[in-house]
Amino acid sequence: MKRIESSQNAQVKHWKRLITVRKERDKSGEFLVEGFHLVEEALRKQESVLALIVREGMTIPKNWNVEEIEIIEVTMDIAKEMAETEHSQGIYAHCSQSTTTKEQQQSWEKLLFIDAVQDPGNVGTMIRTADAAGLDAVILGKGSADAFNPKTVRSGQGSHFHIPIVKGDLSDWVQACKYKDIPVYGTSLDDSVVYNHIEPQPQFALIMGNEGSGLSQQLLQQTDMNLKIPLVGQAESLNVAVATGILLYTLIPIQVES
Numbered sequence: 735m736k737r738i739e740s741s742q743n744a745q746v747k748h749w750k751r752l753i754t755v756r757k758e759r760d761k762s763g764e765f766l767v768e769g770f771h772l773v774e775e776a777l778r779k780q781e782s783v784l785a786l787i788v789r790e791g792m793t794i795p796k797n798w799n800v801e802e803i804e805i806i807e808v809t810m811d812i813a814k815e816m817a818e819t820e821h822s823q824g825i826y827a828h829c830s831q832s833t834t835t836k837e838q839q840q841s842w843e844k845l846l847f848i849d850a851v852q853d854p855g856n857v858g859t860m861i862r863t864a865d866a867a868g869l870d871a872v873i874l875g876k877g878s879a880d881a882f883n884p885k886t887v888r889s890g891q892g893s894h895f896h897i898p899i900v901k902g903d904l905s906d907w908v909q910a911c912k913y914k915d916i917p918v919y920g921t922s923l924d925d926s927v928v929y930n931h932i933e934p935q936p937q938f939a940l941i942m943g944n945e946g947s948g949l950s951q952q953l954l955q956q957t958d959m960n961l962k963i964p965l966v967g968q969a970e971s972l973n974v975a976v977a978t979g980i981l982l983y984t985l986i987p988i989q990v991e992s
Contacts, residue, residue: 847875
């Protein structure tokens, strides 16, 4: 097992930049996850894990398959510097961001498009919800929080290792859906249909917009239909991640096992 004792070590500096600097994550195509649950989820997709980082004195669970994984022990001080949570568990996975090919993307039929949603917690919860609903991929448009921000990753609760996440121009993706006759649903209070008036769809793309301003007008003009969720009480609006869950579970066909 390799051991690092200096916070000035180049590898430690790189890890800390992955935590704090989006450009570092974008340039390297890497990110860090913290805590037993997220590390365990990462290890289930072993090709994503570049190294396991453990605080000195930490015991790795015996049921984890880490034979092919580099394990690096760090001091208490280094682990504290890397911690993003108040009560850190002292274990991290250095991971590579997953990639997909054009051929894989051509097979996707159920998609969530995220348009300029800026809160990392919301984006992470939306990724987790898309994963739970059985979608094929999540597409992050311009202005959205980074999918691999530590807060986004924590909110995703491991779904980053289950569902493809792609950054792209949503207008291009809408046009690609239209070419394949995949209906595209937006969200709007105007010129829209109440969400529970539509039937589940075998294929679809759902676009969810910014927490304050909603979908951009450019995207609203490209949708096949816009949906709305009526507000029965006195709340001004629904949280975008909550609204995403309601709409996705309206659109997906669910087979209930007897």
